[in-house]
Amino acid sequence: xxxxxxxxxxxxxxxxxxxxxxxxxxxxxxxxxxxxxxxxxxxxxxxxxxxxxxxxxxxxxxxxxxxxxxxxxxxxxxxxxxxxxxxxxxxxxxxxxxxxxxxxxxxxxxxxxxxxxxxxxxxxxxxxxxxxxxxxxxxxxxxxxxxxxxxxxxxxxxxxxxxxxxxxxxxxxxxxxxxxxxxxxxxxxxxxxxxxxxxxxxxxxxxxxxxxxxxxxxxxxxxxxxxxxxxxxxxxxxxxxxxxxxxxxxxxxxxxxxxxxxxxxxxxxxxxxxxxxxxxxxxxxxxxxxxxxxxxxxxxxxxxxxxxxxxxxxxxxxxxxxxxxxxxxxxxxxxxxxxxxxxxxxxxxxxxxxxxxxxxxxxxxxxxxxxxxxxxxxxxxxxxxxxxxxxxxxxxxxxxxxxxxxxxxxxxxxxxxxxxxxxxxxxxxxxxx
Amino acid sequence: xxxxxxxxxxxxxxxxxxxxxxxxxxxxxxxxxxxxxxxxxxxxxxxxxxxxxxxxxxxxxxxxxxxxxxxxxxxxxxxxxxxxxxxxxxxxxxxxxxxxxxxxxxxxxxxxxxxxxxxxxxxxxxxxxxxxxxxxxxxxxxxxxxxxxxxxxxxxxxxxxxxxxxxxxxxxxxxxxxxxxxxxxxxxxxxxxxxxxxxxxxxxxxxxxxxxxxxxxxxxxxxxxxxxxxxxxxxxxxxxxxxxxxxxx
Numbered sequence: 001x002x003x004x005x006x007x008x009x010x011x012x013x014x015x016x017x018x019x020x021x022x023x024x025x026x027x028x029x030x031x032x033x034x035x036x037x038x039x040x041x042x043x044x045x046x047x048x049x050x051x052x053x054x055x056x057x058x059x060x061x062x063x064x065x066x067x068x069x070x071x072x073x074x075x076x077x078x079x080x081x082x083x084x085x086x087x088x089x090x091x092x093x094x095x096x097x098x099x100x101x102x103x104x105x106x107x108x109x110x111x112x113x114x115x116x117x118x119x120x121x122x123x124x125x126x127x128x129x130x131x132x133x134x135x136x137x138x139x140x141x142x143x144x145x146x147x148x149x150x151x152x153x154x155x156x157x158x159x160x161x162x163x164x165x166x167x168x169x170x171x172x173x174x175x176x177x178x179x180x181x182x183x184x185x186x187x188x189x190x191x192x193x194x195x196x197x198x199x200x201x202x203x204x205x206x207x208x209x210x211x212x213x214x215x216x217x218x219x220x221x222x223x224x225x226x227x228x229x230x231x232x233x234x235x236x237x238x239x240x241x242x243x244x245x246x247x248x249x250x251x252x253x254x255x256x257x258x259x260x261x262x263x264x265x266x267x268x269x270x271x272x273x274x275x276x277x278x279x280x281x282x283x284x285x286x287x288x289x290x291x292x293x294x295x296x297x298x299x300x301x302x303x304x305x306x307x308x309x310x311x312x313x314x315x316x317x318x319x320x321x322x323x324x325x326x327x328x329x330x331x332x333x334x335x336x337x338x339x340x341x342x343x344x345x346x347x348x349x350x351x352x353x354x355x356x357x358x359x360x361x362x363x364x365x366x367x368x369x370x371x372x373x374x375x376x377x378x379x380x381x382x383x384x385x386x387x388x389x390x391x392x393x394x395x396x397x398x399x400x401x402x403x404x405x406x407x408x409x410x411x412x413x414x415x416x417x418x419x420x421x422x423x424x425x426x427x428x429x430x431x432x433x
Numbered sequence: 434x435x436x437x438x439x440x441x442x443x444x445x446x447x448x449x450x451x452x453x454x455x456x457x458x459x460x461x462x463x464x465x466x467x468x469x470x471x472x473x474x475x476x477x478x479x480x481x482x483x484x485x486x487x488x489x490x491x492x493x494x495x496x497x498x499x500x501x502x503x504x505x506x507x508x509x510x511x512x513x514x515x516x517x518x519x520x521x522x523x524x525x526x527x528x529x530x531x532x533x534x535x536x537x538x539x540x541x542x543x544x545x546x547x548x549x550x551x552x553x554x555x556x557x558x559x560x561x562x563x564x565x566x567x568x569x570x571x572x573x574x575x576x577x578x579x580x581x582x583x584x585x586x587x588x589x590x591x592x593x594x595x596x597x598x599x600x601x602x603x604x605x606x607x608x609x610x611x612x613x614x615x616x617x618x619x620x621x622x623x624x625x626x627x628x629x630x631x632x633x634x635x636x637x638x639x640x641x642x643x644x645x646x647x648x649x650x651x652x653x654x655x656x657x658x659x660x661x662x663x664x665x666x667x668x669x670x671x672x673x674x675x676x677x678x679x680x681x682x
Binding site for chain 2: 006010198199214217221224228
């Protein structure tokens, strides 16, 4: 390499950095192997399997949204079709006694997702922005409604089911027990994560970023932005299909809900809450949203309302998602000024939690009076029992909500000042935000 | 030898309004050619017609004797013509390095490769580093393009334009909005980077135009009223009346 390149180019990773990088993936693999040893209950194995599936699905969605700037409202189409194809494949293979084991089935789902993305994507990726979003919505509705019409393939309302244990056994694994399904999902999650990470570091991956930032200019450096978007769309379809197939294997059923708008909404949700600006964002989001939806639905009957409010709060106050919020603190950690903001966070925590508690109390009381006013007013939400008919509760809710907000607002200002101070010092030390 | 760029009877109408009424223009290979004219004369539209951003309503555009009118911009770019924009038009969320590297990729034959590690392409790395050094942004390599100063963004704009190694370069007002010192540096940069290439430049600053151009064409109301050497243009009475007269005053 010439002298200029050696001086001007970013330094190639040192062997230490490379070791750290590969070490991270090895650590992830070890965590995936050890997780069921620590949490071995059937419930947690199911949760982990769902999280793994959600991670693949969210990462595939971020190929579109975060990396290529394509807002899709119909990504579940490829997830669902992957799921249906996987179910049909299992049924055909087990009926015909084909020598194909279960771990290969997600690949069939992936190829189905890829094939349908390749088929439907050419038109929708002609344009980015609003046009793309609208077409994705239309295609999503089209496929979801055909699922109820084309009964032989989609099985109508009931869907199609299968028995995953009927396939060729591999090393004596029947894939009946949840632990075996967990390991199947974990293996595919790791493979898919590595593959999608690698994709971001290829010429196509970088041109996806370029087409996201400025599709016009892409044309003037020799690339057709339509082809760039189309290829990104195909890859997103491939990995969504893998996720859908794993979901179908996990539940042993595929139905029209797999392809619907709600499923498409959930993946958008998880990806955005996690943060679309970083590769690990959707992983964080998938974990967070899966845990939250499983946890919240036990705690309150209006959990979807809280879900929506969290989403609005993230969009308004933390557009970088959870990962974005955490990454904001990186320069502070480097500059050693993190301790200047942490105390103000702790101070703000008290009134903010009070405000949220007041809000939840009000919501649950209102829900009681609007949804089932004739029931017993002694209700239970978030593990706390209270009397929704009691004026004391109403007053408490009001005081917590309004008082909490007034105090919290002052502490938020304090966070802002501490933040400016801490980042200012970091900047003075030459650490870029 | 055929001309680098040739426009024959090119017209561009939007509805009933003709923005480009009739242009015949020829830019020889290796020539630095300036296109000047008052605001609204159609200079940027001419660039859009040559670079494929718009298709002409009639007439033809030839690149080294080959018809290119109606081709999409990326096809024209692949044939060796690259343009810059009047308003900086780069990849704002990506670093300076990533911007330049994206501009290098196609010309090094990477196409839409999704099986190669982008950090392990020595030719891409070498050429990106070369351009980065050429535009004097070494210290700003990892800064997102959107956070650069105005003059730095303009330098990056030129860098992205020339990075692909196109031998015909179109620059649309590269020094607009720059201070005197910045303009001098920019002209020096343009002179260096377009060495041995064909340059067509739109520019308002007459000292830049007369300092840089081998030939000048004057565009007024969508028509070329004169083409010639700087000396011929300076002495052309039609040009003095339509354009330079106001400048001199």
